[in-house]
Amino acid sequence: MARSTAAKTPSKTTGAAPSLDTKSRPSRRRGKDTFEVILTTAGELLAEVGFERLTTNLVCERAGLTPPALYRYFPNKYALLKELAHRLMEAQDKVVLDWLESGGTTAASLEESVAKNRDLQKQINAITRAFPGGDWILRALRALPVLQEVRTTSRDMVAQRLLEILKADNPAASEDRLRTATRLTTQMMYAATEMVLEEPDQDEDKINEEICWMVGLYYQHLTRQPPAPPGN
Amino acid sequence: MARSTAAKTPSKTTGAAPSLDTKSRPSRRRGKDTFEVILTTAGELLAEVGFERLTTNLVCERAGLTPPALYRYFPNKYALLKELAHRLMEAQDKVVLDWLESGGTTAASLEESVAKNRDLQKQINAITRAFPGGDWILRALRALPVLQEVRTTSRDMVAQRLLEILKADNPAASEDRLRTATRLTTQMMYAATEMVLEEPDQDEDKINEEICWMVGLYYQHLTRQPPAPPGN
DNA sequence: TGTACATCAGTGAACGCGCGTTCACTGATGTAC
DNA sequence: TGTACATCAGTGAACGCGCGTTCACTGATGTAC
Numbered sequence: 001m002a003r004s005t006a007a008k009t010p011s012k013t014t015g016a017a018p019s020l021d022t023k024s025r026p027s028r029r030r031g032k033d034t035f036e037v038i039l040t041t042a043g044e045l046l047a048e049v050g051f052e053r054l055t056t057n058l059v060c061e062r063a064g065l066t067p068p069a070l071y072r073y074f075p076n077k078y079a080l081l082k083e084l085a086h087r088l089m090e091a092q093d094k095v096v097l098d099w100l101e102s103g104g105t106t107a108a109s110l111e112e113s114v115a116k117n118r119d120l121q122k123q124i125n126a127i128t129r130a131f132p133g134g135d136w137i138l139r140a141l142r143a144l145p146v147l148q149e150v151r152t153t154s155r156d157m158v159a160q161r162l163l164e165i166l167k168a169d170n171p172a173a174s175e176d177r178l179r180t181a182t183r184l185t186t187q188m189m190y191a192a193t194e195m196v197l198e199e200p201d202q203d204e205d206k207i208n209e210e211i212c213w214m215v216g217l218y219y220q221h222l223t224r225q226p227p228a229p230p231g232n
Numbered sequence: 233m234a235r236s237t238a239a240k241t242p243s244k245t246t247g248a249a250p251s252l253d254t255k256s257r258p259s260r261r262r263g264k265d266t267f268e269v270i271l272t273t274a275g276e277l278l279a280e281v282g283f284e285r286l287t288t289n290l291v292c293e294r295a296g297l298t299p300p301a302l303y304r305y306f307p308n309k310y311a312l313l314k315e316l317a318h319r320l321m322e323a324q325d326k327v328v329l330d331w332l333e334s335g336g337t338t339a340a341s342l343e344e345s346v347a348k349n350r351d352l353q354k355q356i357n358a359i360t361r362a363f364p365g366g367d368w369i370l371r372a373l374r375a376l377p378v379l380q381e382v383r384t385t386s387r388d389m390v391a392q393r394l395l396e397i398l399k400a401d402n403p404a405a406s407e408d409r410l411r412t413a414t415r416l417t418t419q420m421m422y423a424a425t426e427m428v429l430e431e432p433d434q435d436e437d438k439i440n441e442e443i444c445w446m447v448g449l450y451y452q453h454l455t456r457q458p459p460a461p462p463g464n
Numbered sequence: 465t466g467t468a469c470a471t472c473a474g475t476g477a478a479c480g481c482g483c484g485t486t487c488a489c490t491g492a493t494g495t496a497c
Numbered sequence: 498t499g500t501a502c503a504t505c506a507g508t509g510a511a512c513g514c515g516c517g518t519t520c521a522c523t524g525a526t527g528t529a530c
Contacts, residue, residue, distance in 0.1 A: 028493065031506060050377070052284075055483060069507050071485070143375030145282070148430065180438045184424070188446070191423035192416070198380065206412045210450075214420070217453050218446040260526065263473060287516060301474050303518070 020146060022079050023072065035073055037063050039087075042080045046133030051081060051140045078147075081140050085147050088131050088138075089154035095123050096158050105165055110216055117212040125193050125204060135197045142194075155190065159183040170223040181222055185215045252378055254311050255304065267305055269295050271319075274312045278365030283313060283372045310379075313372050317379050320363050320370075321386035327355050328390050337397055342448055349444040357425050357436060367429045374426075387422065391415040402455040413454055417447045 026032045041063040045054055056077055060067050074080050099120045107113035128134040141151045159182040166178055192211040196204045258264045273295040277286055288309055292299050306312050331352045339345035360366040373383045391414040398410055424443040428436045 026506080028505060030492075034506075052376070056485095057483060066508055066510095067485075068487090068509090072506070076484075139375045142426075143371045144284070152431065177442070180435075180442050184427075184439060184442050184446070187427055188420055188423065188443075191420065194374075195416075195419055199384065203412075207416060210409070210412050210416050211420075213453065214416070214446055214450040217449045218442075221445065221449050258473080260472060262525075266473075288518095289516060298475055298477095299518075300476090300520090304473070308517075 020075075020079065020082065022083055023075055026073065031073075034065065034069065038065070038070055038073065039080065039083060040132070042077075043084055043132030046081075046084070046136045051077075051136050051144075054080075056080075078144065081137070081144065082147055082150060084133065085137050085141055085150045088128065088134060089150055091127050091131065092124055093154055093158055095127060096120065097161060099123075100161055100165060105162070105169070110220055113219075114209075114212045114216040117216060118208050121189060121192065121208045121212060122204075124189070125196055125208070128193060128197060138194050138197060151190075155186050156183065159186045162186065166219075166223070173223050177222060181218070185218065188215065252307075252311065252314065254315055255307055258305065263305075266297065266301065270297070270302055270305065271312065271315060272364070274309075275316055275364030278313075278316070278368045283309075283368050283376075286312075288312075310376065313369070313376065314379055314382060316365065317369050317373050317382045320360065320366060321382055323359050323363065324356055325386055325390055327359060328352065329393060331355075332393055332397060337394070337401070342452055345452075346441075346444045346448040349448060350440050353421060353424065353440045353444060354436075356421070357428055357440070360425060360429060370426050370429060383422075387418050388415065391418045394418065398451075398455070405455050409454060413450070417450065420447065 026035050038059060042054065042059050045058055045062060049058070054077055056070055056074070057067060059077075059080070060070050063070075074083075099116075104116055104120060105113075107116055128138065131137065141147045159179075163175075163178055163182045166173070166182065167175060170178075189211065192207055196202065196207055258267050270291060274286065274291050277290055277294060281290070286309055288302055288306070289299060291297075291309075291312070292302050295302075306315075331348075336348055336352060337345075339348055360370065363369065373379045391411075395407075395410055395414045398405070398414065399407060402410075421443065424439055428434065428439055
């Protein structure tokens with residue numbers, strides 16, 4: 001709309017990406033299979049060439065399809081990445097939510113709290129590593145504004161659930177501060193996963209250990225705040 | 233080399249990017265000016281269209297140059313991004329190193345330590361925001377493997393300097409643990425900057441405050457470790 | 465202070481490639497009766 | 498249980514665009530004498 005007035009810009013590069021989501025989901029079995037094959041292939045290729053060199057044509061070639069077949073379901077490679085990213089986030093979220101529901105945050109000591117958190121982190125890392133092209137998906141989630149919503153939505157959902165639990169267990173703590181805290185620590189845990197995935201020569205266990213101490217000490221402090229500091 | 237044996241792959245997509253660094257730096261004044269104009273323009277365009285839509289042709293057009301002029305200094309857009317990223321990292325590092333040299337880590341209380349750290353973080357964020365296309369450069373540093381070395385080199389240099397200082401001030405603390413800690417917290421501070429830049433509607437001050445508490449509490453714990461825990 | 469010359473810096477024009485996208489079409493699949 | 502038909506799923510072939518890159522060339526700039 002109003003295309004005639006936009007003369008200076010190169011005709012289509014003006015705004016954001018032309019389209020985003022998957023077009024139509026398949027209804028029959030054959031179509032559903034194709035849909036999955038496309039995504040699987042995209043994950044494979046992502047791991048091989050990275051998301052910059054990933055093209056719809058390349059996916060088609062590898063998947064044994066012609067472009068219009070892919071184009072039927074996905075308008076462009078960003079839709080592919082978005083779907084893959086969504087699935088990775090879902091897989092991660094599931095583990096975190098399960099951990100939360102089964103009392104991941106309750107611990108008798110700081111040491112136990114750190115240990116439980118560390119196990120969760122280890123699981124998250126393992127899931128991400130096992131996901132085809134997982135490292136590249138994490139990068140894409142950072143780099144492509146189209147995908148950022150996927151990550152922040154996932155993070156905020158997890159952070160919200162965590163907030164509810166912490167609020168219930170620590171009614172005296174400042175809710176406002178806890179809200180920032182849950183979002184921040186969730187983000188930091190994800191950032192630690194990225195760090196481990198990016199630099200495989202570093203010792204994952206050490207990093208997991210330390211990030212969990214950081215987070216554990218921080219929450220201990222936050223939930224102890226109200227009864228004013230003893231000495232100092 | 234051995235190109236004839238690599239038949240299956242599409243002829244050039246085999247390995248990593250074809251080349252990386254800036255080609256030749258200009259020697260005369262005119263050339264130096266052009267070099268800078270190219271980078272400035274690239275930063276501008278980065279802020280406008282992002283790094284995926286950034287092309288050498290686009291930079292030339294905006295800078296009033298023909299492609300071979302740009303090509304004289306930069307083999308491709310990655311070289312542009314690398315140079316920009318390098319400069320941003322240098323600007324950040326300078327602030328951190330100055331802060332360290334002027335006793336940023338010495339504080340009489342945890343509160344003071346947090347406050348000093350918070351001021352540093354605020355500066356880093358301001359610098360990044362003021363840098364043309366700064367947010368996109370941060371994304372590119374994450375997303376493009378070619379650039380990762382730039383970030384890790386910067387981070388490890390800063391972490392190393394911090395480690396030396398902490399070691400000197402806390403000879404009893406575990407050096408191994410401190411080494412992981414300095415790298416981790418440096419990375420986390422950068423991640424917090426990214427978080428703030430990505431989501432401008434969030435309150436920067438709150439996030440800075442909390443990340444600094446996290447880091448401050450953590451270091452307090454680390455440097456108090458040796459004299460075994462009192463109770464528990 | 466002036467001139468000659470080597471080198472630096474940038475131009476103009478063109479190229480091949482491959483990416484995203486579309487068109488009219490054929491074949492497969494489920495469903496109604 | 499069989500057939501007709503609407504719709505879904507995928508093909509084959511082609512297109513325009515613009516990106517990265519190169520070539521032979523002209524003009525600018527510093528330096529040696």
